[in-house]
Amino acid sequence: MIEKILPSWVVTAEEFGDVPDATLFPEEEELIANAVAVRRGEFVTGRHCARRALARLGVSPGPIPRGERGAPLWPPGTIGSITHCAGYRAAAVAAERDAATLGIDAEPHGPLPSGVLEAIARPEEIVALRLLQNAEPGVCWDRILFSAKESVYKAWFPVTGRWLEFSEASVDIGTSGRFTARLLVTDARMGTDLLAGRWLVADGLLATAIARARQDVDPDGRRRPPQSGAGPLT
Ligand SMILES: CC(C)(COP(=O)(O)OP(=O)(O)OC[C@H]1O[C@@H](n2cnc3c(N)ncnc32)[C@H](O)[C@@H]1OP(=O)(O)O)[C@@H](O)C(=O)NCCC(=O)NCCS
Structure with a gap:
């Protein structure tokens, strides 16, 4: 999966x-x-x-x-x-020669427990979730958001050694199995403020993943446009 x-x-x-x-x-x-x-x-x-x-x-x-x-x-x-x-x-x-950072997360594909969304989502994310829910009601978009944020943290922490609040990344989820996370705090070690990820729902589970290739990082540590996880969906 x-x-x-x-x-x-x-x-x-x-x-x-x-x-x-x-x-x-x-x-x-x-x-x-x-x-x-x-x-x-x-x-x-x-x-x-x-x-x-x-x-x-x-x-x-x-x-x-x-x-x-x-x-x-x-x-x-x-x-x-x-x-x-x-x-x-x-x-x-x-x-390490290939990868700048990596984060994966899996969750049961079910709605978040009551009260969790309010604790983890930014206002613009809640607006976007409503639109996604209307477009595809069978998908637990709130859980995808949560999982994407967990993947962001797992990709962030090993590089920066710093805690990241749920409010410190703004995640934009697409219906095609992709998402982007904009980091709202800057840490030069990340070399980017934009992480590209993918999500998948299958067999009662959902998974999210962020994989940033070393080639996406300039020699000076700054960013190139994110291409990680951008391969064809299979
Ligand atoms: C650490 C955390 C991300 C784990 O996620 P989870 O959905 O609860 O649990 P998962 O089973 O998916 O992942 C657990 C694994 O994550 C890994 N992990 C734990 N802390 C980690 C960290 N600081 N950095 C990277 N990976 C970590 C470990 O391998 C752990 O498994 P193990 O203890 O058996 O080795 C989560 O508990 C947490 O603390 N989240 C708060 C921070 C956050 O998500 N901020 C949002 C930023 S937008």
Whole structure:
């Protein structure tokens, strides 16, 4: 599912349930020593997916520790992103020579719980959601917005090391499976204030992804027009 919304230079692995015989490295075990079964299952299977994807980049199995604010620490020369929700676990990784940043998120395809939209959406996003809802009522646009913002944060944080409020990105969702996120705070390390992403709804799930190619970043770190995720929809 997730590979359909990522460019070819990103490698993915996914599972639609937990992998019972998946194992952790000791330093990863420490991270979830006190976790409940559901959290353990998603963590273990997320790491399992990450190692499967990394293997396809030629990286030998090794621990993926947790860094600042929960961001995974990827092996040298690679970057990646992990997501999990009920019925789905996935990882996406890429070589640093190809990728400037990467963020993926999956959610159940259902409306957001009451009160969440007001907490995460900007006024212009709420207006746009009404239009989308009228045009295609079968899609949970509010959940797509939420997921897109989670992907933005996962693409933002590893590069900047900074928190990003939900109000600090304005997401414009298209009906064709694409979205753009305008960052309303500037951080030179991002090299852009515009992130291009894609979304997909399938089998009761939805996924969003942002993948910014290294080639989209000028040598001076400033932006070129975003082309990431701009491959044909399959
Ligand atoms: C961290 C966060 C994005 C995770 O999203 P989620 O939908 O709750 O959960 P998911 O299962 O999709 O993702 C969890 C995975 O994200 C990754 N993750 C956690 N913190 C991260 C961070 N700071 N940067 C990048 N990735 C992170 C981890 O791999 C984690 O899985 P793991 O703990 O098993 O390794 C979310 O909980 C959060 O804190 N959001 C607030 C910040 C935000 O979204 N701002 C909006 C900006 S527009």
